[in-house]
Amino acid sequence: PTxxxxxxxxxxxxxxxxxxNTLNPIRAIVDGMKLTPNPHKxxxxxxxxxxxxxxxxxxxxxxxxxxxxxxxxxxxxxxAPSVGYQKSRExxxxxxxxxxxxxxxxxxxxxxxxxxxIELAISALCNPGDNILVPCPGFSLYKTMAVxxxxxxxxxxxxxxxxxxxxxxxxxxxxxxxTTCLIMNNPSNPCGSVFTKTHLCNxxxxxxxxxxxxxxxxxxxxxxxxxxxxxxxxPLTRDVPIxxxxxxxxxxxxxxxxxxxxxxxxxxxxxxxxxxEALVRLSQRILGACTVVQGALESILNSTPAEFYQNxxxxxxxxxxxxxxxxxxxxxxxxxMPSGAMYLMVGIEMEHFPEFQNDVEFTxxxxxEESVFCLPATAFEYPNFFRIVVTVPEEMLLEACGRIKExxxxxxxxxxxxxxxxxx
Amino acid sequence: PTxxxxxxxxxxxxxxxxxxNTLNPIRAIVDGMKLTPNPHKxxxxxxxxxxxxxxxxxxxxxxxxxxxxxxxxxxxxxxAPSVGYQKSRExxxxxxxxxxxxxxxxxxxxxxxxxxxIELAISALCNPGDNILVPCPGFSLYKTMAVxxxxxxxxxxxxxxxxxxxxxxxxxxxxxxxTTCLIMNNPSNPCGSVFTKTHLCNxxxxxxxxxxxxxxxxxxxxxxxxxxxxxxxxPLTRDVPIxxxxxxxxxxxxxxxxxxxxxxxxxxxxxxxxxxEALVRLSQRILGACTVVQGALESILNSTPAEFYQNxxxxxxxxxxxxxxxxxxxxxxxxxMPSGAMYLMVGIEMEHFPEFQNDVEFTxxxxxEESVFCLPATAFEYPNFFRIVVTVPEEMLLEACGRIKExxxxxxxxxxxxxxxxxx
Ligand SMILES: Cc1ncc(COP(=O)(O)O)c(C=O)c1O
Ligand SMILES: Cc1ncc(COP(=O)(O)O)c(C=O)c1O
Numbered sequence: 001p002t003x004x005x006x007x008x009x010x011x012x013x014x015x016x017x018x019x020x021n022t023l024n025p026i027r028a029i030v031d032g033m034k035l036t037p038n039p040h041k042x043x044x045x046x047x048x049x050x051x052x053x054x055x056x057x058x059x060x061x062x063x064x065x066x067x068x069x070x071x072x073x074x075x076x077x078x079x080a081p082s083v084g085y086q087k088s089r090e091x092x093x094x095x096x097x098x099x100x101x102x103x104x105x106x107x108x109x110x111x112x113x114x115x116x117x118i119e120l121a122i123s124a125l126c127n128p129g130d131n132i133l134v135p136c137p138g139f140s141l142y143k144t145m146a147v148x149x150x151x152x153x154x155x156x157x158x159x160x161x162x163x164x165x166x167x168x169x170x171x172x173x174x175x176x177x178x179t180t181c182l183i184m185n186n187p188s189n190p191c192g193s194v195f196t197k198t199h200l201c202n203x204x205x206x207x208x209x210x211x212x213x214x215x216x217x218x219x220x221x222x223x224x225x226x227x228x229x230x231x232x233x234x235p236l237t238r239d240v241p242i243x244x245x246x247x248x249x250x251x252x253x254x255x256x257x258x259x260x261x262x263x264x265x266x267x268x269x270x271x272x273x274x275x276x277e278a279l280v281r282l283s284q285r286i287l288g289a290c291t292v293v294q295g296a297l298e299s300i301l302n303s304t305p306a307e308f309y310q311n312x313x314x315x316x317x318x319x320x321x322x323x324x325x326x327x328x329x330x331x332x333x334x335x336x337m338p339s340g341a342m343y344l345m346v347g348i349e350m351e352h353f354p355e356f357q358n359d360v361e362f363t364x365x366x367x368x369e370e371s372v373f374c375l376p377a378t379a380f381e382y383p384n385f386f387r388i389v390v391t392v393p394e395e396m397l398l399e400a401c402g403r404i405k406e407x408x409x410x411x412x413x414x415x416x417x418x419x420x421x422x423x424x
Numbered sequence: 425p426t427x428x429x430x431x432x433x434x435x436x437x438x439x440x441x442x443x444x445n446t447l448n449p450i451r452a453i454v455d456g457m458k459l460t461p462n463p464h465k466x467x468x469x470x471x472x473x474x475x476x477x478x479x480x481x482x483x484x485x486x487x488x489x490x491x492x493x494x495x496x497x498x499x500x501x502x503x504a505p506s507v508g509y510q511k512s513r514e515x516x517x518x519x520x521x522x523x524x525x526x527x528x529x530x531x532x533x534x535x536x537x538x539x540x541x542i543e544l545a546i547s548a549l550c551n552p553g554d555n556i557l558v559p560c561p562g563f564s565l566y567k568t569m570a571v572x573x574x575x576x577x578x579x580x581x582x583x584x585x586x587x588x589x590x591x592x593x594x595x596x597x598x599x600x601x602x603t604t605c606l607i608m609n610n611p612s613n614p615c616g617s618v619f620t621k622t623h624l625c626n627x628x629x630x631x632x633x634x635x636x637x638x639x640x641x642x643x644x645x646x647x648x649x650x651x652x653x654x655x656x657x658x659p660l661t662r663d664v665p666i667x668x669x670x671x672x673x674x675x676x677x678x679x680x681x682x683x684x685x686x687x688x689x690x691x692x693x694x695x696x697x698x699x700x701e702a703l704v705r706l707s708q709r710i711l712g713a714c715t716v717v718q719g720a721l722e723s724i725l726n727s728t729p730a731e732f733y734q735n736x737x738x739x740x741x742x743x744x745x746x747x748x749x750x751x752x753x754x755x756x757x758x759x760x761m762p763s764g765a766m767y768l769m770v771g772i773e774m775e776h777f778p779e780f781q782n783d784v785e786f787t788x789x790x791x792x793e794e795s796v797f798c799l800p801a802t803a804f805e806y807p808n809f810f811r812i813v814v815t816v817p818e819e820m821l822l823e824a825c826g827r828i829k830e831x832x833x834x835x836x837x838x839x840x841x842x843x844x845x846x847x848x
Contacts, residue, residue, distance in 0.1 A: 008601060008603075008634055008635040008636070009635070010635060011635045011663070011694040012635065013549065013604075013637050013665060013694050013699060015548055015549075015698045015699055015701070016549060016550055016551050016702065017551050018551070018706075019547060019548050019702035019703075019705055019706050020702070022705045022708070022709060024708050027708070050502045050503045051502075052501050052502035059501055064495050064496075064498075067495050068492050071488050071491050071495075072488075074479075074482060074488075076680060077482075077483055077678045077679075077680055077681070078474045078475075078476035078477055078679060078680050079474045079476075079680055080680055112536050112710055112711075113710060115709065115710040115711055124440055125437065125439075125440060126440055127440050127442070144708075148709070149442075177432060180437075210432055211433070211434060211436065212432070241435075253501065256503055256504055256714065257714050257716060258711060258712075258713070258715075270435040270437050271437055274439045275439055277439070278440065278443035278444070279443075281446045281447075281448065282442075282446055284446070284448050284451070285446060285539065285569065286537060286543055287536075288682075289682070289714075290680070290681050290716075290717060291680025292680070292681060292714075292717075293714060294680075
């Protein structure tokens with residue numbers, strides 16, 4: 001009878017807590033918006049962080065050829081080691097090795113996209129109850145991962161008035177003895193900002209003072225405009241251990257291929273063999289990247305013509321400048337000029353748009369009236385801004401900017417002296 | 425000063441508990457073995473569950489062509505939805521739809537290999553502290569996943585004397601109110617067994633009586649010998665909800681491509697929208713399968729010639745029969761004839777091999793003396809057996825069986841009446 005009692009008598013299958021705690025803020029916000037475009041205007045989406053959607057930024061033919069060669073070789077159909085083929089890891093190590101931050105194959109773990117790199121890095125370093133430091137505004141996946149694992153998130157501020165540099169004091173004030181990882185993202189999604197060497201050293205000082213390892217999300221590494229320089233974090237420190245996450249998605253314009261990596265930088269031997277073993281063990285759960293892409297990797301890294309990278313960059317720079325210039329002329333908007341990546345953040349002077357409660361309502365109405373969709377930065381925990389993806393074709397961007405202007409002009413309200421008087 | 429106290433003063437980065445709890449028993453056992461082959465004999469590995477390693481079982485040219493077409497189309501480089509392209513999900517749904525178990529695109533989640541399918545299914549259904557029912561002997565990943573998530577594992581027995589059918593009574597006795605998932609694997613790794621319709625219905629009865637959803641690992645589905653029939657589980661029940669996990673790895677002989685899926689069968693609407701949403705949310709963590717493989721999927725499923733599947737099956741059957749026949753003549757070994765998949769389990773009558781403590785020592789010495797490596801079934805929680813992978817070329821298999829015979833003959837000890845006398 002005890003046995004009978006403990007039996008389930010009817011169906012009651014509930015989703016797990018972890019699945020309920022896996023929250024994607026972008027989906028939560030976008031799905032909650034009423035996105036009904038103006039039927040008289042074609043829809044323009046400036047919201048999608050996928051550079052391939054409009055067809056104007058194809059990957060290099062040499063990248064595609066590398067894939068076909070890998071297929072024709074018949075060598076890349078079986079299981080690879082869970083951390084990737086030795087040769088492919090070597091190719092990544094050679095590509096990213098620098099004086100001051102040397103890499104060997106053993107320092108590279110290949111993953112299913114940069115997303116899995118981030119997942120493995122957080123899972124290796126953090127326990128439930130720990131906390132991690134996450135940039136704000138920042139890419140939402142860090143928080144999604146952490147919360148689903150019971151890890152607390154402390155947001156540190158990036159300052160738009162300082163080209164989105166970190167508020168170092170506030171960052172430092174968040175650290176306690178449960179802080180097990182500092183996540184930084186350079187170049188930044190959603191800001192398009194690129195940190196100077198000095199600023200990177202300042203961040204490293206904080207990490208060093210408090211002995212916090214860094215997860216450096218450098219997926220947009222080297223995607224910086226010509227007048228700017230990208231510095232990866234690792235060569236700038238001798239003591240702070242760094243897991244640098246990257247992948248093919250952005251620079252090679254093939255996000256669907258799910259090829260990412262973790263570069264383990266540990267010159268001070270802080271991680272020791274234990275963290276490396278943790279990453280290897282975690283990589284065995286689902287195995288990582290598609291072997292065909294792994295087989296093509298060496299050639300993708302070494303044989304893509306320099307011109308391809310340059311063309312992407314000049315397109316992104318040109319589009320960013322056009323967008324910045326156009327939006328600068330619009331009353332009530334404050335665009336922040338980016339230096340890299342593929343995004344541009346725009347501040348909304350909400351006091352001039354009293355019709356709208358916040359960035360979500362603002363961008364919602366922009367769809368209703370002008371059929372232009374920009375992601376409200378509430379999705380990045382940063383209200384009163386919206387993010388523009390600058391990978392769309394130039395004419396489309398211009399058309400979108402024109403419509404945004406009309407929209408703002410239509411809804412802009414001057415702060416009259418009169419209303420100020422009334423307040424007093 | 426409080427602040428200073430809470431600061432970490434020196435580097436002390438520890439791997440997470442989860443990473444420490446991610447245990448791969450195969451690695452743990454194999455890495456602990458002294459595997460030094462006999463220098464006078466070439467190594468033969470009958471241990472590797474990768475059908476591609478010896479080159480004798482290439483995938484179909486049409487499968488490779490589908491990949492190259494997908495690349496040339498330039499359509500599959502961007503992000504797909506996290507559960508996969510609609511068209512690719514539709515193709516899987518059509519391929520696996522059956523009377524009594526219809527599938528639509530919405531019932532399919534594409535994943536990074538069957539491993540991720542298993543991970544998502546367990547993560548969606550189970551909380552820490554719950555328990556799941558896992559076959560013994562069985563594929564080790566179920567336990568690896570569960571333990572890493574704090575989910576308890578209860579092993580239910582498969583009976584070699586009954587062609588590895590489930591011990592239904594023992595299975596049922598394990599169920600309590602914390603049991604949230606029954607995992608079954610048919611055809612089986614490591615047994616090569618294929619369940620009859622009647623036996624499947626018996627398993628379903630247990631699940632139905634106790635209202636336990638089933639994770640059916642059917643990655644070897646349809647890989648059964650011609651004199652046998654494969655029945656997928658879903659059409660045999662009206663009430664038990666089933667997550668059927670599968671993928672391209674085995675039947676299409678491309679395990680490295682990491683293409684898997686979950687088929688959601690829920691005719692009784694027990695899962696409801698909640699479990700589906702849980703799977704979708706979990707799929708957004710790292711996104712799933714490589715888009716090129718997704719793009720090729722429809723053609724892979726629909727245009728692979730029937731001959732290709734038949735050739736694989738007849739090769740596996742022929743090799744299994746050869747292996748079974750050869751090993752049957754060896755004193756002290758009890759091979760169990762498989763009906764499908766690509767494995768064969770061999771019992772070791774340990775009492776006849778007093779030199780060896782267990783299957784691990786037995787297989788270790790087989791390497792030292794004969795340069796033949798078979799996986800000790802302790803890796804599947806099933807001591808005193810070893811597993812042979814029957815995908816190796818026929819001559820290699822024959823040579824290996826010959827060496828196993830010499831080894832056994834050399835070490836076999838008769839249980840003499842004399843020693844029995846002494847015991848009395
Ligand atoms: C900052 C950042 N990190 C990581 C990722 C994820 O990259 P992947 O598609 O390779 O998983 C993205 C994708 O948009 C990103 O913006
Ligand atoms: C029973 C079983 N399920 C799942 C898997 C994993 O398949 P995949 O390589 O697609 O992740 C395997 C691989 O050997 C297996 O034997």
